[in-house]
Amino acid sequence: MKTSRLGAWIAVIIGALYFLVPLAATVEFSLKKRRGEYSFDAYAVVLQDPRFLQSFSYSISVAIATIVVGVLIAVPTAYVIRLRLPQLRPFVEFVTLLPLVIPAIVIVFGYLRLYNSSSWLPFTSSARATDLLLVFGYATLALPYMYRSVDTGLRAIDVKTLTEAAESLGASWWTILFRVILPNVRVAVLSGAFLTFAIVIGEFTLASLLNRPAFGPYLQNIGANRAYEPSALAIIAFIVTWACMGLIQVIGRGARGSSAGTR
Amino acid sequence: MSFLDIQEVRKAYGAQLVVHEFNLPIAQGEFVSFLGPSGCGKTTMLRMVAGFETPSAGRIRIGDEDVTHLRPNQRNIGMVFQAYALFPNMTVAQNVAFGLKIAGKPKAEIDARVAEMLGIIKLPQLGARYPYQLSGGQQQRVALARALAPKPKVLLLDEPLSALDAKIRVSLRDEIRSLQRALGITTIFVTHDQEEALSISDRIVVMNEGRIEQVGTPFEVYNFPRTRFVASFVGTLNLLRGKVLDAASGRIEVDGQQIFAGRGIADLKTGEIRSAALRPEAVTLAATSSADRNVMHGTIDEVHFLGAVIRIRVRFKDNLISLDTFNNPNIPPPVRGSAATVSFAREDVMVLEGAEAA
Numbered sequence: 001m002k003t004s005r006l007g008a009w010i011a012v013i014i015g016a017l018y019f020l021v022p023l024a025a026t027v028e029f030s031l032k033k034r035r036g037e038y039s040f041d042a043y044a045v046v047l048q049d050p051r052f053l054q055s056f057s058y059s060i061s062v063a064i065a066t067i068v069v070g071v072l073i074a075v076p077t078a079y080v081i082r083l084r085l086p087q088l089r090p091f092v093e094f095v096t097l098l099p100l101v102i103p104a105i106v107i108v109f110g111y112l113r114l115y116n117s118s119s120w121l122p123f124t125s126s127a128r129a130t131d132l133l134l135v136f137g138y139a140t141l142a143l144p145y146m147y148r149s150v151d152t153g154l155r156a157i158d159v160k161t162l163t164e165a166a167e168s169l170g171a172s173w174w175t176i177l178f179r180v181i182l183p184n185v186r187v188a189v190l191s192g193a194f195l196t197f198a199i200v201i202g203e204f205t206l207a208s209l210l211n212r213p214a215f216g217p218y219l220q221n222i223g224a225n226r227a228y229e230p231s232a233l234a235i236i237a238f239i240v241t242w243a244c245m246g247l248i249q250v251i252g253r254g255a256r257g258s259s260a261g262t263r
Numbered sequence: 264m265s266f267l268d269i270q271e272v273r274k275a276y277g278a279q280l281v282v283h284e285f286n287l288p289i290a291q292g293e294f295v296s297f298l299g300p301s302g303c304g305k306t307t308m309l310r311m312v313a314g315f316e317t318p319s320a321g322r323i324r325i326g327d328e329d330v331t332h333l334r335p336n337q338r339n340i341g342m343v344f345q346a347y348a349l350f351p352n353m354t355v356a357q358n359v360a361f362g363l364k365i366a367g368k369p370k371a372e373i374d375a376r377v378a379e380m381l382g383i384i385k386l387p388q389l390g391a392r393y394p395y396q397l398s399g400g401q402q403q404r405v406a407l408a409r410a411l412a413p414k415p416k417v418l419l420l421d422e423p424l425s426a427l428d429a430k431i432r433v434s435l436r437d438e439i440r441s442l443q444r445a446l447g448i449t450t451i452f453v454t455h456d457q458e459e460a461l462s463i464s465d466r467i468v469v470m471n472e473g474r475i476e477q478v479g480t481p482f483e484v485y486n487f488p489r490t491r492f493v494a495s496f497v498g499t500l501n502l503l504r505g506k507v508l509d510a511a512s513g514r515i516e517v518d519g520q521q522i523f524a525g526r527g528i529a530d531l532k533t534g535e536i537r538s539a540a541l542r543p544e545a546v547t548l549a550a551t552s553s554a555d556r557n558v559m560h561g562t563i564d565e566v567h568f569l570g571a572v573i574r575i576r577v578r579f580k581d582n583l584i585s586l587d588t589f590n591n592p593n594i595p596p597p598v599r600g601s602a603a604t605v606s607f608a609r610e611d612v613m614v615l616e617g618a619e620a621a
């Protein structure tokens with residue numbers, strides 16, 4: 001009993017060190033730009049670089065577009081599967097897991113073959129169309145997270161009876177989906193959205209190979225050419241990501257209180 | 264002419280026939296209950312009226328309109344579910360307003376109607392609450408108000424009281440009935456609880472294994488059950504099994520004793536085995552012999568003290584008769600194992616349809 005408790009503690013400490021030491025080292029290194037003393041100089045350089053702001057805001061817009069596309073795909077799909085086609089569930093779950101198994105590089109080469117400028121659908125022929133392709137690509141990458149959180153959210157409500165109640169009151173499918181189902185899986189959609197956000201902000205492969213000015217390639221570019229700034233950037237990206245996660249927690253807790261009696 | 268008409272409706276899931284040849288005309292403003300054990304097809308039949316299931320054969324008409332193939336959202340029905348099914352993200356008032364909003368009513372009219380409905384269900388103060396802040400009984404009343412607010416042609420309730428505790432079940436039952444009377448709305452009420460069906464309905468449809476066993480007023484169904492199933496399902500009932508000695512006079516031998524049956528004897532055949540129904544309240548624990556009464560001798564098998572009433576079970580050989588007597592503090596109840604004589608009128612012995620194997 002006592003030794004197993006000790007073993008558990010040792011495991012936790014080793015795990016924590018494994019994550020925290022590189023992080024602490026990165027923080028420390030990012031503060032060392034000025035010789036002989038700690039400073040935020042590297043951060044100042046990064047934040048003053050117009051490309052930082054451009055690439056970061058580009059990635060944020062792409063992330064928001066990806067979230068919209070992801071919600072529009074995942075919510076109706078998960079809803080219909082739950083309500084009408086439960087026999088397709090295992091298949092759909094398998095499909096939603098594929099992006100975790102297939103590397104992004106495979107997806108992007110597939111895209112480049114399918115949608116190059118001499119193809120039927122020349123998505124890569126203009127910057128705007130390539131942005132669209134990037135959004136769809138990200139929606140695919142984020143699909144496992146978005147679909148699963150929406151599906152979990154749907155499990156918490158009585159989808160079938162709520163649908164029938166709304167239908168008997170005259171509601172159409174769109175009304176049911178947007179006025180009844182979506183509001184009741186709001187929290188699940190939000191948590192899917194934040195995960196999507198976190199994925200899109202740091203993504204490199206797709207953005208780089210499609211040659212879009214996203215935050216991931218910018219990070220890589222700085223990393224290859226500078227010493228202290230990449231560390232500062234990594235820390236900024238890390239903080240933004242964790243802020244997203246924290247927000248999921250806060251919103252999740254807030255909403256749990258208000259839906260306690262509906263199970 | 265009937266207002267709601269179910270004509271020769273059948274429903275099959277694959278090879279399994281869940282509802283057989285269902286025929287039922289329902290008058291405007293009538294309160295009809297579907298009564299039967301779990302799995303007998305009540306919900307399936309109700310859902311076909313609502314439009315959530317499509318009949319495999321037959322037609323359903325509401326008013327002048329054949330609704331057999333209409334979507335539920337075009338049928339103008341109100342539906343109440345066992346699980347309440349209030350929209351968790353909406354307040355009570357928003358729930359009640361939902362159908363009116365869908366119908367595109369102006370805001371002033373919606374507000375007035377919502378206030379009216381909340382008054383009718385006696386929850387005028389709770390419009391701003393969310394469903395999870397209400398008790399089960401309150402939630403079901405809101406569900407009722409939500410279903411009735413758009414003035415549907417038909418109200419359909421699927422075991423709406425089953426999730427509630429006993430006391431609220433009775434009071435809400437009475438409320439549903441008086442509301443239904445006041446609005447004059449044609450109503451189908453599904454339940455497996457015979458007491459509920461008896462107390463609330465204009466007419467009861469007793470169902471078993473997807474078939475209608477009997478349709479009648481509570482009085483008819485309780486007092487004159489047509490089949491053994493109805494007799495045993497509706498009310499507490501004694502079933503006496505015996506051999507027909509004389510078909511013409513209704514003379515039957517039960518455990519070696521001879522009795523006369525007064526009803527259901529038209530199709531008797533001498534020599535066959537039949538069952539007869541006898542209500543506990545028709546039996547007296549005494550030998551009141553007169554020409555039109557049967558007398559049987561047995562032993563006291565069990566005595567249940569229920570308060571105002573004492574239920575006594577008398578055993579013959581294979582057959583049992585339960586009877587109720589009022590509690591009288593001056594007369595102690597009989598002792599188990601002692602001899603007992605019971606009597607009951609010939610008219611109260613009702614032979615059920617169908618001969619049985621010996």
Ligand SMILES: Nc1ncnc2c1ncn2[C@@H]1O[C@H](COP(=O)(O)OP(=O)(O)O)[C@@H](O)[C@H]1O
Binds near residue numbers: 308
């Ligand atoms: N969607 C369905 N698919 C297959 N069988 C069903 C379906 N719905 C109901 N049944 C079957 O139909 C029968 C009647 O069910 P139901 O109408 O729910 O009964 P009740 O409401 O009287 O309890 C049951 O045997 C049930 O298993």
Ligand SMILES: [Mg+2]
Binds near residue numbers: 305306
């Ligand atoms: Mg049922």
